[in-house]
Amino acid sequence: MGMDLFGSEIDYNTGDMLNIDENQASLENRGEIEFSEEYERLEMEELAERMESDPGQWDDIYRNARKSEKLRFEANERDEGELERTGQPVCIYEIYIGSGTWPFLHHGSLYRGLSLSTRARRSKSDDVDAVDRLPLLNETYYRNVLCEIGGMFAIANKVDNIHKRPWIGFQSWRAAGRKVSLSKKAERVLEEAIQDTTKGDVIYFWSRLNMNGGVTGSKDALTFWSACDILNEGHCRNVFEDAFRRMYVLPSTTEALPPMPEDGGHWSASHSWVMPTRSFLEFVMFSRMFVDSLDALHTNSSKRSICLLGSSDPEQKHCYCRVLELLVNVWAYHSARKMSMDEDLAEAADDGDYPREMWLWPLTGEVHWQGIYEREREERYRLKMDKKRKTKEKLFERMKYGYKQKTLGG
Known part of the structure; x- marks a missing residue:
């Protein structure tokens, strides 16, 4: 009209x-x-009230009542936590799994827990249930392979429903265990730096990769790729090169390993960093493509049960975890946004044109491309x-x- x-x-x-x-x-x-x-x-409601109904067993009634009270309590706790963060420019999600990690988590309005295990979520808190936000994490295999980056995928999935702040941060529970988590002074400095709009779209890291004899500024400091190789049984470069060649459909004759500085700089580790929310979403776009490429390489391998990036049982179980920890360094150094292009994947997923039977990419987050927007507009x-x-x-x-x-x- x-x-x-x-x-x-x-x-x-x-x-x-x-x-x-x-x-x-x-x-x-x-x-x-x-x-x-x-x-x-x-009238229909009044009629329904007069009709006979089976009250069920008293045990069921009591159980449902207790469950209702618990859910109401948890909802109130989450509401209070959200109120405490009102007006803050940043929220730092602390990724954890298992009740044994609870002592390493922080409290206060600056932090919010991000649980990779539904059963081990703290009851008296407004922690985020990553499994609930990203159903893929219900599968034990992918929860182990994705590790903490799976929690980031969960936050990025329909991010406006849970995070409405201009800046976002993550900190692994391991950072506190290694005594490299943010101190009170560092928190103040970080918040002041975020408020300084003259710095532009800057990414702030704090948990630094520090190895014996390397990445400390010494004369014999390790390069990024040599440090990555040490952490991944000497196969880090090969994995990155194969994944990038598959991501960008590069011929075998083309160099696919992204060049990184060899000046012994300081690199981010342990999934502990802060960046603008807009940059975080672009990093997730890039990470989803990289993880999907890794999964394709692993799926096509005849030795899927064998991980070349680790020797111990935990390293075998969480095969790509350390590679994914260092991925943010590659993304940030290469001007970030130039590496985030997933519209072709979204169009293929929307058309049902899957490149293989078990295609991981559509399961790691939202699928969006221009055709979907146009179809949704026409449907409305x-x-x-x-x-x-x-x-x-x-x-x-x-x-x-x-x-x-x-x-x-x-």
């Missing part, structure tokens, strides 16, 4: 012009319909027009035949 310069409404679908009297009559009829429907609903328009048509038909029936009340038993 639209309004012309003379105050008359115009129906753009039929081209009819409705005068003010007709509009007034329509509004009155609509009011009568709404009143009648409300009256009918109340269709529903709007359909609603208007049904309203017109209902008003016409009311004016032609009058209102007939249904019987109580009908």
